[in-house]
Amino acid sequence: MAISSSKKPHGTPPPDPMPARVDPCIAMLVDKPPKGPEWAFEVKWDGYRLALHIEPDRIRIITRGGYDWTHRFPSITAETRQLRLKTAILDGEAVVLDEQGRSDFGMLQRALGRRPSAHEPGEIILFAFDLLYLNGRDLRRLPQRERRRMLEPLVAGHEGAIRLSEEVQADGDEFLRVVCELGLEGIIAKHREGPYRSGRNDAWRKITCTRRDSFVIIGFEPSTVTDAIGRLxxxxxxxxxxxxVGGCGTGWTREESVKLRELLGEIETDSPAVNLKRKGAVFTEPFLVAEIAYRAWTEDGKLRHPSFKGIRERADDLTIYELK
Known part of the structure; x- marks a missing residue:
């Protein structure tokens, strides 16, 4: 008599269902790079975070907020077909590079804009830095080092619209110093043993480059809700x-903002120090200097992400930032 067995024959496990969308892993902002061999480093790209979904019958490009922007990235879509992948989800950042190879968010916005621009959608590059799904297997529970090992042969060596975001084996402090000297946005540190977790967590950490210089205060925009400064x-x-070179609206307490408005109110003028027309602006004599921390310069010569750090009198013009 045959004896039945409840054991299933060995074979290929069933495929993992492919997620329709994955909320991205978001790096936590920290002051210093972490130490130790368990951390990997990459350049922090300044662009749009995208997930590239590859399926047998379609390609989708999904934004961080969950919008389908496939139609806005034709060059990335076209190059995806050359990867010859059956099913996959790649995590990356869409950027436009300037002449020095640095990502420029302003150039990216113009390339995506509806108005005529010197930058075209074909200039947009997707730097892939993670692999979340491949050929029926959900990879998110694997450690970062293993996902990275599987990603590299898929996109390494490509120099078109999809490229590999290079991983750098270096001391974090030294890597940050070099990146900042090159005028880049900053660096990302990733724990090699960490799985892919959606949302903000410290398995991914970002360390940004900041600059600090002195700029002349030529006026201010009053706050619309209090008797204080809205924007310098x-x-x-x-x-x-x-x-x-633009305005600054952050970096002070409410009390500091009120005192700053009182101080600037004593040197108001009807003759602006620069040729500038701004509705509601109050112009001042260029007697005071603000210490400003900022990340970079925009393409049109304005401060990017400025933050107020302090004020002093314009005693020495040599300390004022000199434009080239």
């Missing part, structure tokens, strides 16, 4: 003249 208007020097 700032200028740098070019030759013997002052040039407007």
């Amino acid at each position: 208007l700032l200028a740098a020097r070019r030759g013997g003249e002052l040039v407007y």
Whole structure:
């Protein structure tokens, strides 16, 4: 008599269902790079976070917020077909590079804009840095080092619209120093043993480059809700003249903002130090200097992510930022 067995024959496990969308892993902002061999480092790209979904019958490009922007990235979509992958989800950042190879968010926005621009959608590059799903297997529970090992042969060596975000074997402090000297956004540190977790967590850490310089205060925009400063208007020097470089609206307490408005109110003028027209702005004599921390310069010569650090009198023009 035959004896039945409840054991199933050995074979290929059933495929993992492919997620329709994966909320991205978000790096936590920290002041210093972590130490130790368990950390891997990459350049922090300044662009749009995207998930590239590859299926047998379609390609989808999903934004961090869950929007389908496939139609806005035709060059990435076209190159995806050359990867010859059956099913996959790649995590990466879409950027436009300047002449020095640095990602520039302003250039990316213009390339995606509806208005005519010097930058075209074909200039947009996806730097892939993680692999979440491949050929029927959900990889998110694997450690970062293993996902990275599987990603590299898929995109390494590509120099078109999809490229590998290189992993750097280096001391974090030294890598950050070099990246900042090159004018890049910063670095990302990833724990090699960490699985892929959606949302913000410290298995991924970002360390940004900041600059700090002195700029002349040429006016301010009043706060719309309190008797305080809403935004400082700032200028740098070019030759013997002052040039407007944008505004700063963060970095002070409410009490500091009120005192700052009182101080600037004593040097108001009807003759702006620069040729600038802004509705509601109050212009001041260029007697005071603000210490400003910021990340970079925009393509049109304005401060990016400025933050107020302090104020002093314009005693020494040599300390004022000089535009090239």
